[in-house]
Amino acid sequence: MRISFVARELGSGLKRNFTMTLALVVSVAVSLSLVGAALLLGAQVDRMKGYWYEKVEVSIFLCGPNSTAFNCKSDVTPQERKEVYEGLKSLGSTVQSIFYESSDMAYARFKEQFKGSAIVDNVGPDALPQSFRVKLDNPDNFTLVDAALAATPGVESIQDQRKLLSRFFQILNGLQTFALAVASAMLLVTVLLVMNTVRVAAFARRRETSIMRAVGASNMSIRLPFILEALTAAVFGAGLASLGVLSIKKYFIDARLAPDYTFIAFVTWSEVIAIIPWLFLIGVLTTVLSSSVSLRRYLRG
Amino acid sequence: MIRFDHVSKQYKNSPRPALDDVDLTINQGEFVFLVGSSGSGKSSMLRLMVKEEKPTTGTVTVNDVNVAKLRNRKVPAFRRKLGIVFQDFRLLPNKTVFENVAFGMEVIGKSRREIRARVPEVLELVGLEGKEKRLPSELSGGEQQRVAVARAFVNNPSLLIADEPTGNLDPSTSVGIMKLLDRINRTGTTIIMATHDVAIVDQMRKRIIQLDSGHIVRDQERGIYGDAGH
Structure with missing residues (x-):
């Protein structure tokens, strides 16, 4: 079949089914926008994880005068402190850097952090324990540090900062799962809409297809116009969804969030653009597959 | 046969x-x-x-x-x-006489040149020369059936x-x-x-x-x- 003939048939088919085609475009656009938003959220979570995990440390708090922990008999002795330090050193390349913070330093930092708050006046340097701040090559290796030092005398507690973040990431992951679930439901709606649109189109053109069959048109050439119509709608829908995703980046993330939350790393343009091919792929695959299935059912070969 | x-x-x-x-x-x-x-x-x-x-x-x-x-x-x-002719003609209402007959050749992939040569020949055989540009709705029942016969016969x-x-x-x-x-x-x-x-x-x-x-x-x-x- 010649391309010009196919193109002409496609044009007239789209015109005839205009409202249904429009419905299809909107439905594809909405569902793919949700898919795009979910992917965007996923990319954002990955980026933030990378950003934060690079900064998280393990804090090893040493016993102070008021400590009640099992390991603490009294204030940590210089000997005990040295042993903790040696213990950390013995972990080799797992531990990338060790920073010692004395009670006075901790107090100075505390005063800086809570400047202007009444709490500063009630807390003295004694209330803040001295600690080692340790940076690991891989945050997952926290368990190694914990196992090595938890029972060492003079260690009051070992804190994994990542734990504090994990709850936050759980919320973000939950949001992403929710967006994906809504997107899947919308995709299902799209699939049903495609199938129904194709069915209506096949019924409206049963005269045409019966003639095509009678003169010996191949199944492929009978079905192609219908599939191409659905495909055209999918491409338009995916295009709109892509614009939507790009707008989220430009008008929401860059214009609204980024200026206010300078300490958060947001998804980059290249990560946003990498989502677009997926939208087209998902849009094209779902429509082509569902229209083919529908044709198989409603267009007797 | x-x-x-x-x-x-x-x-x-x-x-x-x-x-x-x-x-x-x-x-x-x-x-x-x-x-x-x-x-x-x-x-x-x-x-x-x-x-x-x-x-x-x-x-x-x-x-x-x-x-x-x-x-x-x-x-x-x-x-x-095979050529098939139906009682209800089965012409495409928004295509001209020429396009209806050509349709039988288009869908099996005949070239434009072949179509330009063959369709007028068949339209003359069925006695519809000069009506190539009419729509089916502008033809009588007999003429519509001639178009249908032409379409059935166009691929010999x-x-x-x-x-x-x-x-x-x-x-x-x-x-x-x-x-x-x-x-x-x-x-x-x-x-x-x-x-x-x-x-x-x-x-x-x-x-x-x-x-x-x-x-x-x-x-x-x-x-x-x-x-x-x-």
């Missing part, structure tokens, strides 16, 4: 077979009328020939092809050697199947269509025509196959409709 060998066709949910042990041979170049009342099995015979249906038992052979064994993807190529089929082609036409217009079919028959194309039209059958004096309740009750050279052979 067409053989029915002990063919029976039983539709689901039907108490008796539509065709019952039908044996029949039609040679290349024949002109055959298929007559009988509604439900006698005429349409079933035509549908079996174009593989719209499969026989329940027996074999149908068309152009040396066992139709039941024809693979689905070979059906299009098989149908290209060896067999033309017509299912009540004059069923929607008045008698004088029907005569014109019959003359056209006769002319096509003279080019060597086999024609099988199912009809109720007594006047036409009597006038043409061609081979008549009469069906009744799925049986062939008469097969007569140069017959007339009335000889039911009771």
Whole structure:
């Protein structure tokens, strides 16, 4: 079949089914926008994880005068402190850097952090324990540090900062799962809409297809116009969804969030653009597959 | 060229077979009328020939092809050697006469050059020269059926199947269509025509196959409709 003939048939088919085609475009656009938003959220979570995990440390708090922990008999002795330090050193390349913070330093930092708050006046340097701040090559290796030092005398507690973040990431992951679930439901709606649109189109053109069959048109050439119509709608829908995703980046993330939350790393343009091919792929695959299935059912070969 | 060998066709949910042990041979170049009342099995015979249906038992052979064994993807190529004319014309209402006839060539991938050469030739054969740009709605019933015949004939089929082609036409217009079919028959194309039209059958004096309740009750050279052979 010649391309010009196919193109002409496609044009007239789209015109005839205009409202249904429009419905299809909107439905594809909405569902793919949700898919795009979910992917965007996923990319954002990955980026933030990378950003934060690079900064998280393990804090090893040493016993102070008021400590009640099992390991603490009294204030940590210089000997005990040295042993903790040696213990950390013995972990080799797992531990990338060790920073010692004395009670006075901790107090100075505390005063800086809570400047202007009444709490500063009630807390003295004694209330803040001295600690080692340790940076690991891989945050997952926290368990190694914990196992090595938890029972060492003079260690009051070992804190994994990542734990504090994990709850936050759980919320973000939950949001992403929710967006994906809504997107899947919308995709299902799209699939049903495609199938129904194709069915209506096949019924409206049963005269045409019966003639095509009678003169010996191949199944492929009978079905192609219908599939191409659905495909055209999918491409338009995916295009709109892509614009939507790009707008989220430009008008929401860059214009609204980024200026206010300078300490958060947001998804980059290249990560946003990498989502677009997926939208087209998902849009094209779902429509082509569902229209083919529908044709198989409603267009007797 | 067409053989029915002990063919029976039983539709689901039907108490008796539509065709019952039908044996029949039609040679290349024949002109055959298929007559009988509604439900006698005429349409079933035509549908079996174009593989719209499969026989329940027996074999149908068309152009040396066992139709039941024809693979689905070979059906299009098989149908290209057949021309089919319907009672309701089945023209595309938003295409001109030329485009309707060209459609039969477009969908099987003929080039624009071939189409430009062949379509006017066929339109002249059916007597529609000068009406290429009309829409079907601007034509009379007889003219519409001529377009349909032109479309069926445009790919030079060896067999033309017509299912009540004059069923929607008045008698004088029907005569014109019959003359056209006769002319096509003279080019060597086999024609099988199912009809109720007594006047036409009597006038043409061609081979008549009469069906009744799925049986062939008469097969007569140069017959007339009335000889039911009771």
